[in-house]
Amino acid sequence: MTVMTMRQAISQALWEEMERDERVFIIGEEVGLWGGTYAVTKGFYDHFGPERVRDTPIAEGVIIGAANGAAMAGLRPVAELMTINFAFLAMDQIVNHSAKLRSMFGGQFTIPLVIRTVGGGGRQLGATHSQTPDVVFAHFPGLKVVAPGTPYDAKGLLKSAIRTDDPVMFIEHATLYQTRGEVPDGEYLEPIGVSKVQRQGDDVTLVTYSKMLQVSLQAADQLAQDGVEVEIVDLRSLRPLDIEPVVASFRRTNRCVIVEEGWPSYGIGAEVATRLYEEAFDYADAPIRRVAQKEVPLPYNRELEQLALPQVDDVISAVKEVL
């Protein structure tokens, strides 16, 4: 095991997969000469060259469109959208094409595409640059949506995403790149569509993913000091959603809090809670609670922005409410 940052783990996964398979190439804004806006592809341009690390104009529609086409024709593009907010400019390609081309033509070809993108708030970037709309993408059958919360998962899941023959949105969190964690030294893959228990406990089930995993882990540490043992189930993948570990945990704890960074309406919490009511209604000892972003476009002002984002204290209060 080596301790490394999320940035390094993602970068390693990309590097290894590009070494392994000539068909894998990177396409996006500032991925080459600049070295990636978040420095994930630093050094790639010099090593792999401009044919495989392709800087594009600012044109999200054609970045994803060309990646779709290249995938249909046998390549394995890793397209980078500088931030998830700009994915909205490529929405037609993602939703009407990446997600549907295969089934609509009766399975004649595959779309082995990875869209790497960066989401999340908390950096005072204002309303259009701070969103966490992960759930929007998870709405569409035909797409896979992965959002890791640790370096270990990021590396293993990205490698799987690149080897999968289906289109995958791989959502990184802008404030997690410096998060450190252990990563195996040898090659490993983490399966897409498998939730993972990141902390064991018997009192309350916390369901979360991505940045909010880290927030939930902090809350769990503090709750443990008061003798409350929280179990954390990390979804890791929003589609396919592996609900079984959540249900299993809930059957033991009988209490559940879902923590997501995005807005609660029609969100992850809404989905997970419904699944629990469908599959384990009789096990509930308290109403299921959600912790999420206040339903406002995120403001620039630091205090207001933090007020709108879910905090460790919000998780702690929600856990206390269901106890």
Add this chain to the structure above:
Amino acid sequence: MDKGEMLLLYHEMVLVRRLEEKAAELYQQGKVGGFLHLYIGQEAVGSGVVSSRRPEDRVITAYRDHGIAISCGMSAEIVMAELLGKKTGCSKGKGGSMHLADVNLNFWGGHAIVGAHLPLAVGMALADKYQGSEAATICLFGDGATNIGYFHESLNLSMVWSLPVLWVCENNQYGMGTSVERASAVSEIRRKADGYGMQNDRVDGMDILQVRAATEKALEYVRKEGPYLLEVVTYRFRGHSMGDPERYRESDEVQKWKDDDPIGIFRNYLLENGHHNLETLDAEDQKVEDEIQQAVQFAETSPDPAPEALFQDIYVEGVE
């Protein structure tokens, strides 16, 4: 342009420059957050273009907007307050550097999604024409923005509907780290207007007098005939935003452009042609210093928005 107006423009350009140098300092101190894109090097574009407008003409631009805001008449105090996220800022602390606007000054923002404000300009010009107004809409954007679909859709529609829009491309030769040559099929951006049968021109953006003259001509055309694209060749002296490693350009190149500082060029012009003497210009520089100091003081002593502000101005009627 008379002597008095020239002095005002000189003052404005120096004000923009010093305001941004100060903003960079405050950013380093952690008082300004988020992204901060400096206009330093491009001042002659904003001042030259905006000073050519009539009050009824609308102005809309991208996120590199401090200079345009000042040129539209926003005070340094209000800009600074917004940069510090204060309640007294033009967007009540909710927008930050990239989202300055004051509709009373006919300045419609500061927009941070590349290219997204071009269709807004089409709509504004449509509304003006629809309502029988004589106003034009001036829409500024970068070279990088001309590669996105929005640009092409907007130019085309403005032409089809013969709308009063002046498209101003601030070609500073890079979109982040990507040079025009690496991103655009034609490096003279004005050529893109040819594809839509649109009148166009290209002008040196380091010389405010040339920018002024070209804009006046363009606006006259817009009012009589319809859309027009003006490409202004300029350069940003600083990184794309704070913390840009600038691996994509040589320092020689940056220096060469810095030697053509638009403020220096205009200053020399004023001196050499006897419009103003050194004393007057130095006095103007000093006035700017005072204004900046006062702006910082105003911003720092202004209140933060109240917590309730989080839920305000989202819908016309408040929500909880």
